[in-house]
Amino acid sequence: MVILMARYSKENRRRVLGEALSKHPFYTDEELAEQFEVSVSTIRLDRGELGIPELRERTRAVAQGAYSTLKSLDQQEVIGELLELVIGERARSELVIDESMVLAKARVARGHYLFAQANSLAIALVDAPMALTGSVELKFIQPVQLGKVVVAEGCVFRRHRNKYWVKVTLNVDSQEVLRGNWILFSIGELEDERETEME
Amino acid sequence: MVILMARYSKENRRRVLGEALSKHPFYTDEELAEQFEVSVSTIRLDRGELGIPELRERTRAVAQGAYSTLKSLDQQEVIGELLELVIGERARSELVIDESMVLAKARVARGHYLFAQANSLAIALVDAPMALTGSVELKFIQPVQLGKVVVAEGCVFRRHRNKYWVKVTLNVDSQEVLRGNWILFSIGELEDERETEME
DNA sequence: TTATAATTGTGACCAGGTCATAAATTTGGA
DNA sequence: TCCAAATTTATGACCTGGTCACAATTATAA
Numbered sequence: 127m128v129i130l131m132a133r134y135s136k137e138n139r140r141r142v143l144g145e146a147l148s149k150h151p152f153y154t155d156e157e158l159a160e161q162f163e164v165s166v167s168t169i170r171l172d173r174g175e176l177g178i179p180e181l182r183e184r185t186r187a188v189a190q191g192a193y194s195t196l197k198s199l200d201q202q203e204v205i206g207e208l209l210e211l212v213i214g215e216r217a218r219s220e221l222v223i224d225e226s227m228v229l230a231k232a233r234v235a236r237g238h239y240l241f242a243q244a245n246s247l248a249i250a251l252v253d254a255p256m257a258l259t260g261s262v263e264l265k266f267i268q269p270v271q272l273g274k275v276v277v278a279e280g281c282v283f284r285r286h287r288n289k290y291w292v293k294v295t296l297n298v299d300s301q302e303v304l305r306g307n308w309i310l311f312s313i314g315e316l317e318d319e320r321e322t323e324m325e
Numbered sequence: 326m327v328i329l330m331a332r333y334s335k336e337n338r339r340r341v342l343g344e345a346l347s348k349h350p351f352y353t354d355e356e357l358a359e360q361f362e363v364s365v366s367t368i369r370l371d372r373g374e375l376g377i378p379e380l381r382e383r384t385r386a387v388a389q390g391a392y393s394t395l396k397s398l399d400q401q402e403v404i405g406e407l408l409e410l411v412i413g414e415r416a417r418s419e420l421v422i423d424e425s426m427v428l429a430k431a432r433v434a435r436g437h438y439l440f441a442q443a444n445s446l447a448i449a450l451v452d453a454p455m456a457l458t459g460s461v462e463l464k465f466i467q468p469v470q471l472g473k474v475v476v477a478e479g480c481v482f483r484r485h486r487n488k489y490w491v492k493v494t495l496n497v498d499s500q501e502v503l504r505g506n507w508i509l510f511s512i513g514e515l516e517d518e519r520e521t522e523m524e
Numbered sequence: 525t526t527a528t529a530a531t532t533g534t535g536a537c538c539a540g541g542t543c544a545t546a547a548a549t550t551t552g553g554a
Numbered sequence: 555t556c557c558a559a560a561t562t563t564a565t566g567a568c569c570t571g572g573t574c575a576c577a578a579t580t581a582t583a584a
Contacts, residue, residue, distance in 0.1 A: 136529090152385075152388075152389075168531055180571070185388045186388070238404075262462075262464070266458045335560090353539085354541075365563090366562070367562055373542095381539095381541075381570090
């Protein structure tokens with residue numbers, strides 16, 4: 127049996143193309159041409175018409191976007207959005223649990239996302255260019271449902287030299303869902319930093 | 326006044342180059358050549374030696390990472406490669422620490438990757454369609470360098486009804502790097518789990 | 525049937541590389 | 555001081571994933 131797959135009309139193809147690329151920005155024109163069963167030229171025309179830049183531009187846009195948010199805290203990636211930060215004292219961040227973070231069946235957040243949010247907040251609190259997680263004790267109190275906003279709050283409650291004790295709690299709708307104590311070590315400068323940095 | 330800026334020695338240049346690119350991955354070789362006052366060829370040689378890919382690769386890596394920092398982590402049920410699994414008894418998995426898992430500066434694995442490996446192994450051990458992490462106590466014993474192979478070993482050392490006690494250790498080169506105790510709950514069916522999951 | 529729209533192909537060019545090889549330059553040691 | 559080795563540069567062929575302008579071909583609808 128032969129199925130005659132009707133190709134898209136121009137309008138439809140362009141609409142679907144736009145959607146596809148916004149969902150999936152890393153296709154090449156060639157791949158798109160195959161998918162839509164048109165020539166590469168047509169795809170280029172379509173892209174031009176839709177004002178969609180080439181693959182490398184798109185990639186760069188995603189990377190830059192990602193990079194600037196990620197870089198906000200001197201390279202230190204904080205999972206979630208940082209709402210408040212007084213280094214060495216307290217910090218707060220927010221993370222919305224989306225589709226990609228939940229277990230397929232239960233629709234609750236995977237543990238490591240919550241851990242990552244809490245852990246990165248703890249690290250952000252340490253007043254140093256670098257910090258290492260020494261030890262952690264934590265308790266998962268409740269599962270977190272898809273779509274919920276998790277607010278992490280952390281504070282340094284003790285410090286001795288380069289050793290920090292940090293308490294972090296995660297709340298959803300003012301309900302505690304995770305609580306933990308971190309011990310972190312700050313690491314000063316890498317010793318071999320003598321030469322003048324150019325720019 | 327003219328300051329004669331001594332150019333870097335090969336070793337220093339490479340070290341600084343590596344740092345610069347991990348901080349600032351969007352430089353072209355040409356820009357780098359200008360900054361370091363060497364030729365483009367030298368920069369390419371250096372990059373080759375350091376195993377740093379070209380600009381477009383780096384951009385792609387950042388973009389992909391941004392697109393799925395934790396998504397990549399998530400797709401798999403078990404983080405790392407499962408080597409052995411006797412449900413309810415013991416399990417072993419292996420994870421190679423790659424570029425995307427390390428802190429830019431220190432080149433050591435981010436805590437949540439190690440946590441994720443251990444946590445997912447613990448969950449895999451529980452004999453149930455679904456398990457939730459109840460509480461965890463864990464200790465990060467040593468940082469893990471880029472490129473290392475982390476072997477996770479877990480065993481169920483106690484069980485009572487739907488409550489499991491699991492011990493997990495992570496080793497690198499036979500050195501313990503993380504150790505933790507999990508308490509997990511297996512969940513038969515969550516009440517809103519009527520529909521069959523496709524796939 | 526034919527005018528118009530839509531699609532496809534072509535060739536020149538570009539950035540930012542790879543890879544292999546060779547030439548030039550710097551440097552350390554006897 | 556001179557030479558060999560280390561280091562740095564240069565060169566040319568090739569690659570991907572494009573841009574742009576223009577021409578040729580193929581629908582499609584009146």
